Amino acid sequence: DRHHTIVIVGGGAAGISVASSLHKRDRRLDIAILEPSATHHYQPGWTMVGGGVFQPEVTSRPMSQVMPGFVSWYQQAVSGVMPEQNQVRLADGSSISYQALVLAPWLELNWSAIDGLESALGDNGVTSNYRQGMAQYTWQTVQALKKGRALFSQPPMPIKCAGAPQKAMYLSSDHWRRNGVLGQLDIQFHNAGAVLFGVPAYVPALQEYIDKYGIQVNFQSNLVAVNGPARKATFRLTEAEGNSQDRELDFDMLHAVPPQRAPGFIRESVLANDGGWLNLADDTLQHKTFANIFGLGDVSGTGNAKTAAAVRKQAPVVAENLIASLRNQPLPAAYLGYGSCPLTVENGRIVLAEFGYNGVLQPSFPQWVNDGTKATRAAWWLKAKQLPTLYWHGMLKGREWLAGPAVREHH
Numbered sequence: 001d002r003h004h005t006i007v008i009v010g011g012g013a014a015g016i017s018v019a020s021s022l023h024k025r026d027r028r029l030d031i032a033i034l035e036p037s038a039t040h041h042y043q044p045g046w047t048m049v050g051g052g053v054f055q056p057e058v059t060s061r062p063m064s065q066v067m068p069g070f071v072s073w074y075q076q077a078v079s080g081v082m083p084e085q086n087q088v089r090l091a092d093g094s095s096i097s098y099q100a101l102v103l104a105p106w107l108e109l110n111w112s113a114i115d116g117l118e119s120a121l122g123d124n125g126v127t128s129n130y131r132q133g134m135a136q137y138t139w140q141t142v143q144a145l146k147k148g149r150a151l152f153s154q155p156p157m158p159i160k161c162a163g164a165p166q167k168a169m170y171l172s173s174d175h176w177r178r179n180g181v182l183g184q185l186d187i188q189f190h191n192a193g194a195v196l197f198g199v200p201a202y203v204p205a206l207q208e209y210i211d212k213y214g215i216q217v218n219f220q221s222n223l224v225a226v227n228g229p230a231r232k233a234t235f236r237l238t239e240a241e242g243n244s245q246d247r248e249l250d251f252d253m254l255h256a257v258p259p260q261r262a263p264g265f266i267r268e269s270v271l272a273n274d275g276g277w278l279n280l281a282d283d284t285l286q287h288k289t290f291a292n293i294f295g296l297g298d299v300s301g302t303g304n305a306k307t308a309a310a311v312r313k314q315a316p317v318v319a320e321n322l323i324a325s326l327r328n329q330p331l332p333a334a335y336l337g338y339g340s341c342p343l344t345v346e347n348g349r350i351v352l353a354e355f356g357y358n359g360v361l362q363p364s365f366p367q368w369v370n371d372g373t374k375a376t377r378a379a380w381w382l383k384a385k386q387l388p389t390l391y392w393h394g395m396l397k398g399r400e401w402l403a404g405p406a407v408r409e410h411h
């Protein structure tokens, strides 16, 4: 039977970062990562690929390059957790036992919840920046489109990077504006939710761009079916009385985003909260039932924005608290819910939304450097030129000066 002191499930943004943060604190720790994929993806770059700003190659690296040398890497998926036995089950039927477990698998993109979508992707103008390898097709479609109707959908919350469905729309619209075809296009945003953005402080800046691009906004309009060859999309509209009504629209381009949920082995287990997400304490990121289990990243049921930016603040908190728990000490670190969503409103400007639990603004910069509630060039420069490097060489390597002071805020 195989055993490791710390087993981490997932070698994405969260799994690799937390391994590095643990190792920084104690170089003798025996850490294993369970990660089936041969490639690590920098998903925040996919928006930029879809907008023709990044080349697709810069958004991925071989997992073997990203995986720290000090971990034991099992290239296998986890199929179940047995928290009472301190074991995880692997896809091949074998198991590994642990003293402490960190759960950082992603979330599941539920493509099949939208009838016909998955098979329609990549043809007839149907695309999604949420699909690995598909952002390039978004950019090709945008460039080819000179007239007609472009639809952009946003599913019910929570989703990873809540602003990304709109980012695709703004960058596309900006391209059409620069090429003088905006007037020939009917651009529509169909949002299953009732507001443009969950934190009101950022809405005015976004609304300005909605007006500037002439985008028609539809709230409580949820994409439920796609027919690629016929180029038809069906939206379910929820009315005030709770009644719903289906509406079919023709399109020339459709950027679709599927509803999202925790992977089945979490969602359908004792580890989940009522919503099916990993049941963690908001501040310590310790599991609410099993004290030797921690978690972070998109799978987490904490109410933060599901972003890599959140992971940057969460990883040191998990590392600090997990090591304390191994030593039977009180948990010293707290996460305040930070997450960030750089809203690419045009090529060259970003509204840098940064906020914590309950929508409390948590800007990283003083207002004279960058006002997060406005579209700024400084924020674009940060996203386009700095953040990818900070991701690969800072966050994934456990260089925590990037994480700021949250980890020091004891409770």
Ligand code: FAD
Binding pocket: 009, 010, 011, 012, 013, 014, 015, 034, 035, 036, 037, 040, 042, 043, 044, 045, 046, 047, 076, 077, 078, 079, 104, 105, 106, 107, 129, 130, 160, 161, 164, 263, 296, 297, 298, 299, 306, 307, 308, 309, 310, 311, 340, 341, 342
């Ligand atoms: P991931 O990075 O997705 O990694 C999860 C890993 O777990 C994967 O490697 C996977 O192979 C592995 N795994 C899955 N299942 C299993 C299993 N059963 N067993 C073992 N391993 C498993 N964030 C930002 O901060 N800023 C942005 O601008 C931004 N824009 C985005 C735009 C798009 C289009 C998308 C899709 C995401 C964006 N994000 C952004 C969100 C960001 O990518 C995620 O929040 C972040 O990657 C979460 O890290 P994670 O480790 O939880 O999940």
